[in-house]
Amino acid sequence: xxxxxxxxxxECERCPALVESxxxxxxxxxxxxxxxLFVGEGPGAQEDQQGEPxxxxxxxxxxxALLEAGLDRxxxxxxxxxxxxxxxNRDPTKEELNNCRGYLEREIELVDPELVVPIGxxxxxxxxxxxxxxxxxxxxxxDAELGGGRRHVLISVHPAATLYDRSQRDVxxxxxxxxxxxxxxxxxxxxxxxx
Ligand code: URA
Numbered sequence: 676x677x678x679x680x681x682x683x684x685x686e687c688e689r690c691p692a693l694v695e696s697x698x699x700x701x702x703x704x705x706x707x708x709x710x711x712l713f714v715g716e717g718p719g720a721q722e723d724q725q726g727e728p729x730x731x732x733x734x735x736x737x738x739x740a741l742l743e744a745g746l747d748r749x750x751x752x753x754x755x756x757x758x759x760x761x762x763x764n765r766d767p768t769k770e771e772l773n774n775c776r777g778y779l780e781r782e783i784e785l786v787d788p789e790l791v792v793p794i795g796x797x798x799x800x801x802x803x804x805x806x807x808x809x810x811x812x813x814x815x816x817x818d819a820e821l822g823g824g825r826r827h828v829l830i831s832v833h834p835a836a837t838l839y840d841r842s843q844r845d846v847x848x849x850x851x852x853x854x855x856x857x858x859x860x861x862x863x864x865x866x867x868x869x870x
Contacts, residue, residue, distance in 0.1 A: 689774040693759035703754030710858040712788040715755045716797040723760035736834035744855035783822025795833030
């Protein structure tokens with residue numbers, strides 16, 4: 676991956692349009708050995724300004740759901756499929772997603788999470804490499820080949836959906852709760868296995 680030796684991408688100019696539209700590269704945040712890795716689509720305006728994923732309105736909803744599930748931002752890792760803000764918040768193109776894929780794969784490999792949670796349609800389809808109907812598949816636990824191994828992936832709707840559709844709020848909050856429960860059980864089993 677050239678100049679990426681760790682979790683952070685210090686510089687990159689692979690996507691000409693995004694080099695224009697970004698003010699900085701937004702890398703993932705949270706522990707480098709987190710049990711849960713959330714993967715969003717890409718930085719929005721706030722994220723681009725602050726250099727951190729999910730710090731706008733969607734981030735507030737995510738924080739709220741994490742707290743309700745007994746977690747907070749410091750316990751989990753949060754990253755995006757693309758690390759640079761697309762112009763006018765358009766979806767990243769296939770090419771841009773693919774340009775950034777190696778960074779994401781490397782992050783997954785290094786963090787080695789028990790659970791990967793793609794947040795919304797774009798990251799779900801990118802990680803699973805198929806069409807995903809997030810509203811019907813939210814909460815489904817599936818397997819995928821990611822970051823050098825077979826991984827558990829929990830599909831989620833995007834928190835932005837909860838802002839205009841109240842029913843999606845329960846779906847999102849239930850999914851975050853399921854993620855917390857899942858990782859509790861996994862670590863519990865590991866501890867028992869030590870004896
Ligand atoms: N939405 C995303 O998909 N990613 C962010 O970082 C913020 C909002």
